[in-house]
Amino acid sequence: MSNNIHLANAKGRDAFVTLATLKAPAAPKLSLPGESITFRRYVTATESGTHAALTARWGDNYATHLVEGDPEVDLEQVGQFIEQLQTIYLDPDGKVLTVEPNMIEVLTHPDGSERERRAPQETDSNTGSALPVRWTGKRIDLAEAVCKFSFKRRMQLRHSDGLTYEFLFGMAKELGESRSVMLLGTGEKGTGPLVFQANGRPYRGFLEGQVQGASYRLTLLLSDMELKRPAASAGGAA
Amino acid sequence: MAKPLMVSLGGEVFSFSLSEVERADLYGSRKRLPTDGSGRTCVRAALTQDGSLLIASGMSGQGYFNAGGQFLPRGILVGIDPQGKVVESQPSTLGVPQALEGPVDPSNVLDLELLSVYLLTPELEGGLLIDRLKAGEIYACDFNYAASLEVERAYLLANDQGVFALVGKPLTVGWVEEGARFAPPVEAAEASDDLDFEML
Numbered sequence: 001m002s003n004n005i006h007l008a009n010a011k012g013r014d015a016f017v018t019l020a021t022l023k024a025p026a027a028p029k030l031s032l033p034g035e036s037i038t039f040r041r042y043v044t045a046t047e048s049g050t051h052a053a054l055t056a057r058w059g060d061n062y063a064t065h066l067v068e069g070d071p072e073v074d075l076e077q078v079g080q081f082i083e084q085l086q087t088i089y090l091d092p093d094g095k096v097l098t099v100e101p102n103m104i105e106v107l108t109h110p111d112g113s114e115r116e117r118r119a120p121q122e123t124d125s126n127t128g129s130a131l132p133v134r135w136t137g138k139r140i141d142l143a144e145a146v147c148k149f150s151f152k153r154r155m156q157l158r159h160s161d162g163l164t165y166e167f168l169f170g171m172a173k174e175l176g177e178s179r180s181v182m183l184l185g186t187g188e189k190g191t192g193p194l195v196f197q198a199n200g201r202p203y204r205g206f207l208e209g210q211v212q213g214a215s216y217r218l219t220l221l222l223s224d225m226e227l228k229r230p231a232a233s234a235g236g237a238a
Numbered sequence: 239m240a241k242p243l244m245v246s247l248g249g250e251v252f253s254f255s256l257s258e259v260e261r262a263d264l265y266g267s268r269k270r271l272p273t274d275g276s277g278r279t280c281v282r283a284a285l286t287q288d289g290s291l292l293i294a295s296g297m298s299g300q301g302y303f304n305a306g307g308q309f310l311p312r313g314i315l316v317g318i319d320p321q322g323k324v325v326e327s328q329p330s331t332l333g334v335p336q337a338l339e340g341p342v343d344p345s346n347v348l349d350l351e352l353l354s355v356y357l358l359t360p361e362l363e364g365g366l367l368i369d370r371l372k373a374g375e376i377y378a379c380d381f382n383y384a385a386s387l388e389v390e391r392a393y394l395l396a397n398d399q400g401v402f403a404l405v406g407k408p409l410t411v412g413w414v415e416e417g418a419r420f421a422p423p424v425e426a427a428e429a430s431d432d433l434d435f436e437m438l
Contacts (some may be wrong), residue, residue, distance in 0.1 A: 101272030
């Protein structure tokens with residue numbers, strides 16, 4: 001994700017400021033005390049050992065052949081570590097495509113049924129572009145926002161000089177005093193979602209802030225989902 | 239079916255069945271599919287660097303190996319924290335009453351690296367906890383869907399759609415001080431004579 005954001009405040013003054021993704025401390029990992037171990041990918045079967053290949057050779061009941069001769073195990077290849085790979089595509093007949101595939105975008109309904117097929121829509125990132133991310137003026141009470149949206153990511157805004165300190169401190173102070181979050185928007189009208197990288201996931205962005213003396217905490221809350229009951233499980237609110 | 243989420247408040251135990259809610263459940267999904275010249279859907283596969291081996295779905299596995307390349311069964315591995323200490327596996331909290339803490343301040347919910355959202359269905363309608371959640375109170379408890387190396391945190395809250403548990407790992411947001419500099423200014427060149435063109 002971009003480590004800068006071009007942001008405008010309530011007065012329309014804008015600046016590029018630093019963004020840092022907030023992460024929980026690293027989790028424990030599976031390992032052996034005092035030993036260095038690695039998680040690696042390896043070959044478990046080759047084309048001649050797949051269900052399709054074995055069925056084609058011996059029919060549906062090939063179990064006896066597996067027990068007697070281990071034909072599914074290619075001793076030359078199985079167990080080999082897989083290091084660097086090149087992506088290819090196979091057509092429905094299992095043949096390797098020799099030209100780049102055409103990409104299509106498939107949209108589905110919440111129940112999984114197909115809604116639309118279309119040419120892929122390319123989206124540019126818009127958080128570090130010439131047009132700043134806007135302070136929309138739409139303020140939402142913090143307690144209401146927490147119960148309404150699922151905030152998937154949180155990023156911290158930081159200043160890079162005295163001017164951007166004043167800029168961010170002012171926003172954090174205003175939001176902290178009102179105990180609210182501010183909806184941010186992109187585009188000419190300031191109503192679009194935030195996209196951090198080309199073809200990346202669009203998010204609704206909210207600013208949240210607090211101050212303590214001369215220090216501040218201003219964070220960007222990103223949400224791509226409301227806290228709602230899926231239609232499939234509609235059965236009345238608790 | 240998963241065991242219920244059980245929580246206790248004021249000596250009373252409340253039980254909820256839980257189902258995970260993902261974005262696709264609410265709004266559907268969008269994915270890109272590769273197709274051939276006839277519009278037939280293709281599948282992604284891989285070739286080894288030398289082109290000698292085709293790896294399609296189901297032809298590879300993953301596992302832990304020691305420095306000598308020997309496979310290590312998962313059963314002999316233990317949890318090691320970032321400081322190198324062995325940590326015990328923590329059991330699932332489902333089916334075991336967890337003491338609720340709170341009501342907590344709404345801002346606490348933001349101090350979470352969110353991993354999952356669950357829709358909670360109370361096994362009994364009404365009750366003290368539901369009334370408090372509907373009134374806007376938020377409660378916290380330990381949560382582990384399955385046994386794992388660390389215990390996660392759940393925040394229980396409600397809106398007009400239902401009761402939800404937001405589950406994740408606690409995160410800390412530090413204060414930013416006035417004197418802090420995160421993008422230090424580039425040092426100005428001392429004099430134009432010192433400009434190094436050889437390194438260009």
